[in-house]
Amino acid sequence: MKQITSRDNAQYKELKQLATSAQARRKAGRTLLDGVHLCVTWLELRGLPEQCIVSESGLRHPEVVAIVAKLEARHAHCLQLPDALYEALSQVEHGVGVMFLVATPEKAVPQALHTGAVLLDNVQDPGNVGSILRSAAAAGIREVYCSPGTAFCWSPKVLRAAMGAHFVLDIYENADLAALLRNAPIATLATSGYAKETLYDVDLKRPVAWVFGHEGQGVSEELLAMARHRVVIPHLGKVESLNVAACAAVCFFEQVRQNQSRSK
Structure with missing residues (x-):
């Protein structure tokens, strides 16, 4: 040694x-x-x-x-x-x-989305990014696409928060999220506190590309307009919104729940 x-x-x-x-x-x-x-x-x-x-x-x-x-x-x-x-x-x-x-694995960003994925639009907090990666891996999602403004996935803080999720995910940095959404042959779904459709009204028994945005500003207007579904997560308490990592976990495991209920 x-x-x-x-x-x-x-x-x-x-x-x-x-x-x-x-x-x-x-x-x-x-x-x-x-x-x-x-x-x-x-x-x-x-x-x-x-x-x-x-x-x-x-x-x-x-x-x-x-x-x-x-x-x-x-x-x-x-x-x-x-x-x-x-x-x-x-x-x-x-x-x-x-x-x-x-x-750190370097992967060329594909031209289109063909399987379930997560798109992170300017999510800047490393702890949030790591938590989202961990939840995505636990929910069986394999692909994550990060905009240039998203925290670097291979930073120490993101790695610690993800607890090894990186090693079962395909992570693409500096991705053009608009191009991916524009060409997506699968359902695309963005979260917004102003959406009229709730998460629980959407059929998630199919591949979905989830879009989550900046901690304070949310998903950009451009990407919101391109998503086929814009959904809100209903909540009862007097808080304005969920943390983006908590929001992502709720979405992923609602999809897991729907898919498991279909198989019974």
């Missing part, structure tokens, strides 16, 4: 850039998966990382030791850092001292 002990090491400086800069992550096409859960899930679903980075104290943690043993048995690259250097990379408080360096 390779060891780095100096902050001036070129490889360490590169890791520090990836840990702290969204621009560096986008440019390099790489990111860091921080913590046991993300690392184990990547191993199970995607295979070996480019490199495993562990802290000195992490090598005394049984779960970290097990991960390193699996990697070394397959001749994967592992790097040990003193705790102080590792902690400068990690954004997880009280973590156990393991992260993976991985390449």
Whole structure:
């Protein structure tokens, strides 16, 4: 196992850039998966990382030791850092001292939607984006398309919130959502607090492209006009609207409910 002990090491400086800069992550096409859960899930679903980075104290943690043993048995690259250097990379408080360096998948955006999907229109909060990805994966949705203004899906905060959902989804960044909606051969559905049709009035027993928008402004007027259905989620309490991640979860699992009721 390779060891780095100096902050001036070129490889360490590169890791520090990836840990702290969204621009560096986008440019390099790489990111860091921080913590046991993300690392184990990547191993199970995607295979070996480019490199495993562990802290000195992490090598005394049984779960970290097990991960390193699996990697070394397959001749994967592992790097040990003193705790102080590792902690400068990690954004997880009280973590156990393991992260993976991985390449972020780059996929060409298809010209049309042919299966159930989620379209994120300028959703800027990383926690919301991660939560939506997690709910989408749990509901059996496979494709997610993000507008240029949406939070970068492979950022540390989105990765932590999604809890491994990235690894079972096809995620497309910088997508032209208008073009996708314009050419969509499947039902397209946007949420709006001003819609007259409710979520529960729509037949969801078919592939649907869901459109969710900015936390404060909602789905843009252009995309709202292009969606075949504009729906509202009825609520009883005196609140203006649901959080976008909560809204998405309600929509996804109403679709799950309808499909399960059809199969009975």
